[in-house]
Amino acid sequence: MSFIAIVAGAASIPLSSAVSILLSPSQIYYAVVKGDVADIQHGILLLMRLPRVIQAAIVGASLAVAGAVLQGLFRNPMADPYVLGVSSGAALGAVIAMLTGGSLLLAGFTAVPLFAFIGGISTIALVYYMSRVGKAVPVMTLLLAGIAVSAFLSAFVSLLTYFAGERLHQVIFWMMGGFGGATWSRVFTMLPYILVGFTCIYYYARELNVFLLGEETARHLGVDTEKVKKILLASSSLLVAAAVSTSGIIGFVGLVVPHFIRIIVGPDHRILLPASALLGANLLIATDTLARTIIAPAELPVGIITAMVGAPMFIYLLKKRKKLRYFNTSS
Numbered sequence: 001m002s003f004i005a006i007v008a009g010a011a012s013i014p015l016s017s018a019v020s021i022l023l024s025p026s027q028i029y030y031a032v033v034k035g036d037v038a039d040i041q042h043g044i045l046l047l048m049r050l051p052r053v054i055q056a057a058i059v060g061a062s063l064a065v066a067g068a069v070l071q072g073l074f075r076n077p078m079a080d081p082y083v084l085g086v087s088s089g090a091a092l093g094a095v096i097a098m099l100t101g102g103s104l105l106l107a108g109f110t111a112v113p114l115f116a117f118i119g120g121i122s123t124i125a126l127v128y129y130m131s132r133v134g135k136a137v138p139v140m141t142l143l144l145a146g147i148a149v150s151a152f153l154s155a156f157v158s159l160l161t162y163f164a165g166e167r168l169h170q171v172i173f174w175m176m177g178g179f180g181g182a183t184w185s186r187v188f189t190m191l192p193y194i195l196v197g198f199t200c201i202y203y204y205a206r207e208l209n210v211f212l213l214g215e216e217t218a219r220h221l222g223v224d225t226e227k228v229k230k231i232l233l234a235s236s237s238l239l240v241a242a243a244v245s246t247s248g249i250i251g252f253v254g255l256v257v258p259h260f261i262r263i264i265v266g267p268d269h270r271i272l273l274p275a276s277a278l279l280g281a282n283l284l285i286a287t288d289t290l291a292r293t294i295i296a297p298a299e300l301p302v303g304i305i306t307a308m309v310g311a312p313m314f315i316y317l318l319k320k321r322k323k324l325r326y327f328n329t330s331s
Contacts, residue, residue, distance in 0.1 A: 005053045005289040011044050021045050032184050052182035055190070055246065056288040056302075057281035059179075060253055062194055062243040064237040064280025067254025068261070068272055069201055072208045073232055075138055080255035081240040083143060084121045084127050084233070085150035090244040091175060092153050095121025095160045098171055112174070113186070113245040120241030123149060124233060136226060139215060142233075177250035177303030179288050186246050197238040198277070204228055212267060250303045252310025253280055259314070260305040 007018045020025060021042055031037050031046035066081040073079075081087065092113035100111075127149050131142040157175075164171045201208075207228045210218040219225045240254075257280045258272065265271045287306055292299040 005056075005285050006045065006049050007032045008289055008293055013041055013045060017041055018045060036299050047184075048182075048216045051184045051187050052179045052288065053285055054187050055182040056179050056191055056284040058187065058194055059243040059247045059250065059276035060257075060280035060282070060284030062197070062239040062280075063250065063253040064257040064261075064276040064283075065198060065201060066275055068258035068269065068276045069208065069232055069236040070254075071258050072267075072269055072272075073211055073229065074143055075212060076143070076215070077259060078255075079143070080252075081236065081252070082150065082251070084237065085123045085153060086237050087244055087249055088150040088153035088157065089123025090116040090120035090241055091157050091249060092160075093117070093122075094248070095157055095164075095171055098167055099160060099164060099173070113189070116245035120244060121237060123153065124237040128230070128233065137229060138157035139229075153188070162169060173301060174248040175303075176301030176307075178291065178299070178301045179247055180299065182246075190242050190246055193238055193242040197235045197242070198273075200231055200235040201239075202270075202273055204232060205273055208232065208269045209267070210330035248301075248303065250284070250306055252306050252314065253283060256310045256314050257283060 007013055007015060022045070027042060031042065036046065037043040037046060064082055067079070067197075070079040070081065070083060071077055074083075079243075094112050096119075097111040097115035127142065127146045128218060130149070131145045133141065160162045161168065161171050161175075181188060207218070207223050208289070210221055210223050211225075211228075215225050243250075258276050261272055261275045261279055265275050284302070284306075287309070288302050289301075291302045291305055294300060
């Protein structure tokens, strides 16, 4: 799928030329590190399409893994990466950056991704603080707090969008999600956060399996539920914030992909997490390829296609759920 995505597009690149370019480490090195390309074909392939495909794969994998974690943690198949308000917080931060025209640069992020990242992480911290009952954080309280904060922040995003003026098109296009601005710089900026988030999540995959038995049962089996919950929430929010900050709002990936994978491989998160990452990556690569070729040379926002495909698929999976038990585990 990745190779098809790299060669497909408005500009025609012969298959033999694409293979030759991709099999040349020196050409890739000079393009990635120095931005130096031999000709237009090299530039299109190595500076535009390849980073775009890689960014789509990273974002898809991140959203799918975050969705699998939240569904397992809440024992709720309706949970997805946006249920805790992370996407709304990121959207608010991004819109503020667009309207103020900031030119900050920190930790590799320019103004819009930086504000989106800060907004996403700050939101999960606020939701977690609001949900505390003594030293514990009940899952249902956390879920409800996330929904409330998400609605509140979405109202602010709508208010700012109303006053966007000449920047309205930029704001709306970002809210629809896409990879039109993908660069190697964005890919390398995202990678550390994605790797840290996924490593922490997979390290606690066995504990996440125990959570499927219920929080109280997990505590009796020796799991430090509050500690694990904090780490998993922080790690999944890190994945979502990094993804949303560079690609905008792309829905249904974190909701549908874990559903589909759970039907195939079962509820064991040691298998479910990498399988979800793989399918999520391929799904967004395919979706992005369709988005930039279906009406070429123009392109559709990726978020529109994921919503059009994801909503009917989710309805189908919801009907299948009547016959399947998603959250049984023997781990």
